[in-house]
Amino acid sequence: MTEYGRGPGSEPWHPEDPLYGDGGWGGQQPSGGQSTYGGQGQYHPQQPQQAQYDDWSTGQQQAYGQQQYGGPGGPEQQYNGGPEQQYNGGPEQQYNGGWDTGQHGQVPYTADPSDPYGNQPGGYGAESPDYYGTPDAYPPPEPPSRRRAAPEPQQDWDPGPDQGEHAFFSGADDDEDENGDEPPGRRGDRRGGRGGKKPKKRRSGCACLVVTLVFAGGLGGVGYFGYQFYQDRFGTSPDYAGEGTGLATVDIPKGSGGYVIGQKLKDAGVVKSVDAFVSAQAQNPDGNTIQEGVYVLKKQMSAKSAVELMLSPKSRNNLIIPEGKRNSWVYNQIDTRLKLDKGTTEGVAKKEWKSLGLPDWANTNKDIKDPLEGFLYPSSYPVAKGQKPEAVLKKMVSHATVKYDELGLKTKAAQLNLKDPLQVLTVASLVQAEGKYKHDFDKVATVVYNRLKPNNTETYGLLDFDSTVNYAKAESTLETGTVDDLRKFNDPYNTYKIKGLPPGPIGNPGDEALKSALNPAKGNWYYFVSINADETLFAETNKEHERNRQKYLEEQKKNSG
Structure with missing residues (x-):
C-alpha cells in the first residue's frame, strides 16, 4: 500500500x-643536666694551663656553660663541664655537667660589684652556700683565693666567621682589624688561644657587581611584566585596518568560544591578534551567535570586519544536509x-x-x-x-x-x-x-x-x-x-x-x-x-x-x- x-x-x-581532559661526643651537649660523672660533681685541683677553647665544639655559639672566668694573677680557667676540667661548688651545687645544646642560657644574676659573694666564705671540698637561693644557681661563685672583679652585666659572644660578624653593607672598613676594639681578655684573647688573629676579611667587587646586576634584572623584569599587564588590561590590542585582501578558509569547530575562534583566525592570517577579535565580538550584539562551520574570509582584516563577515551567510561554506x-x-x-x-x-x-x-x-x-x-x-x-x-x-x-x-x-x-x-x-x-x-x-x-x-x-x-x-x-x-x-x-x-x-x-x-x-x-x-x-x-x-x-x-x- x-x-x-x-x-x-x-x-x-x-x-x-x-x-x-648525636648523640656522639663531638655533637651538642645537653644543657641543664647533671655532670658527666652522673650526679655529684667532681673536683680536680686547678692546674695552670692555657685556657681551652671549644674542645668539643660543635661549631655553634658558646653557651654560658662554656664561658671563661679569669682569676687574678693566673691564667684563665675554663668552666665548661667538660671531662678535662670541672668546677664543683659542693655536693649540692653542680655546674652544667652535660652537653652543650648550643642554645643561649639565661642571663646570670649579678651581685653587688663590691662583694659579689656577700662576704660569705666557701671552702673547697666543703658544702658551698647557696648564694642565689637556688641549688641550680648560675654562674657559681669562685673561691676566695681566686676571686675576680665583678663581670660586666652584658654577655659578649662571638658569632663565628659564618654568623655575620658584620653585615655586608654595614659600612665597616674592609681593612679594619676586627679585634681592634675588643677589650683584652675577650674575643681577641680567645682567638689567641687558637693561634693569633683571624685573617682580615676583604669583600669581592665581583660579588657586588653580581648583586647589582641581579637587582637591576629584577627591576627590569618587574617593569616588563608590569608593561605587559598594562597592555593586556588597558592597552590597545594589535589590529589590522580595513576589510582585508585575498582569501582565507577557516574551519571553526563546534562549541568554539571567542578565544578559540580568534586563534583560528589569527593562525590563518585573517586577524592580527586574538584579543582584537574577542573585543570586536563582544562589541557586536550578535557576536555570540557565530556557529561552527567553514568560513571564507579575507586576510588581514580588521577584527570588526571579520566578525561582521562571519555573521553574514555569504561567508559560510558549509554543506547542509x-x-x-x-x-x-x-x-x-x-x-x-x-x-x-x-x-x-x-x-x-x-x-x-x-x-x-x-x-x-x-x-x-x-x-x-x-x-x-x-x-x-x-x-x-x-x-x-x-x-x-x-x-x-x-x-x-x-x-x-x-x-x-x-x-x-x-x-x-x-x-x-x-x-x-x-x-x-x-x-x-x-x-x-x-x-x-x-x-x-x-x-x-x-x-x-x-x-x-x-x-x-x-x-x-x-x-x-x-x-x-x-x-x-x-x-x-x-x-x-x-x-x-x-x-x-x-x-x-x-x-x-x-x-x-x-x-x-x-x-x-x-x-x-x-x-x-x-x-x-x-x-x-x-x-x-x-x-x-x-x-x-x-x-x-x-x-x-x-x-x-x-x-x-x-x-x-x-x-x-
Whole structure:
C-alpha cells in the first residue's frame, strides 16, 4: 500500500519526496643536666694551663656553660663541664655537667660589684652556700683565693666567621682589624688561644657587581611584566585596518568560544591578534551567535570586519544536509565541495565504512545496500577543498551516533517490539519519506507499526510503501507501477512483496521523524492520504480510505482548474 495506504488494485500514488581532559661526643651537649660523672660533681685541683677553647665544639655559639672566668694573677680557667676540667661548688651545687645544646642560657644574676659573694666564705671540698637561693644557681661563685672583679652585666659572644660578624653593607672598613676594639681578655684573647688573629676579611667587587646586576634584572623584569599587564588590561590590542585582501578558509569547530575562534583566525592570517577579535565580538550584539562551520574570509582584516563577515551567510561554506536525503545525494555534494571526481566519496564509503565510527548495531542485515545509510545525520557540516572524504564522513557519522545515543534508540527498541536500534532508525526513515508534513509524523509512525503487526487483516504484514521501491531502484517518482507489477519486483527493499521492514534505512531521518518513531500516536489507522498542507486524512479500513482518496482527487482537480 502506498503512502495513500492504497489497497490491492488501487492506483499508485506517492507524495513528493521531501528534499531535506648525636648523640656522639663531638655533637651538642645537653644543657641543664647533671655532670658527666652522673650526679655529684667532681673536683680536680686547678692546674695552670692555657685556657681551652671549644674542645668539643660543635661549631655553634658558646653557651654560658662554656664561658671563661679569669682569676687574678693566673691564667684563665675554663668552666665548661667538660671531662678535662670541672668546677664543683659542693655536693649540692653542680655546674652544667652535660652537653652543650648550643642554645643561649639565661642571663646570670649579678651581685653587688663590691662583694659579689656577700662576704660569705666557701671552702673547697666543703658544702658551698647557696648564694642565689637556688641549688641550680648560675654562674657559681669562685673561691676566695681566686676571686675576680665583678663581670660586666652584658654577655659578649662571638658569632663565628659564618654568623655575620658584620653585615655586608654595614659600612665597616674592609681593612679594619676586627679585634681592634675588643677589650683584652675577650674575643681577641680567645682567638689567641687558637693561634693569633683571624685573617682580615676583604669583600669581592665581583660579588657586588653580581648583586647589582641581579637587582637591576629584577627591576627590569618587574617593569616588563608590569608593561605587559598594562597592555593586556588597558592597552590597545594589535589590529589590522580595513576589510582585508585575498582569501582565507577557516574551519571553526563546534562549541568554539571567542578565544578559540580568534586563534583560528589569527593562525590563518585573517586577524592580527586574538584579543582584537574577542573585543570586536563582544562589541557586536550578535557576536555570540557565530556557529561552527567553514568560513571564507579575507586576510588581514580588521577584527570588526571579520566578525561582521562571519555573521553574514555569504561567508559560510558549509554543506547542509536536508532531512530525508539519501546517502547517494550526500556523496555527490561532498565530491563537489572537495573538487573531486564524481563517485570518489561513494567509493571511499564502500571501502572504508568499517573505519568510519559506526555503532556496533549498524549493518546487522546482509541485504543492506549501504551500511552508512541513515548515519549521515541531517545538519550543517564544514566541507571545503583540502579536506579528505573520509574525514567528512567520520564527522557526520559521529554526529549521528551521538544523536541516536541521546534519543535512546538502543533502549527503546524492545518497547516498540523491534529487534534492534537499526530497525528503529529504519522506521524513522520511512516516516520521513512517507509523511508529507511534520505535524503528521506521529500518526504516520502509528500506521507503520500497525501494518507491521502480523495479525492485521488490512495489509497482512505488508507495508506497501512506494518509497522503499524507489530506494531499491535509486529513483524518486510517484509512478512506481501497478500493484501487480510491484508484487513481481524482486528486491529485499520491495515492501509490496516482502513482509516487515526493509533491511535498513532508506534515507537520513531528521529530529522530528526520529521522535515520532520513538513516540507514535495512539490509534488503529492503517491508511492515510494528504489532501493539502493543512490536512491529512487517516483511515482504519480500506473502504474508508477509498472515500478519502476521492476527496484527494477532487482537491487536485480544483487546484488544477
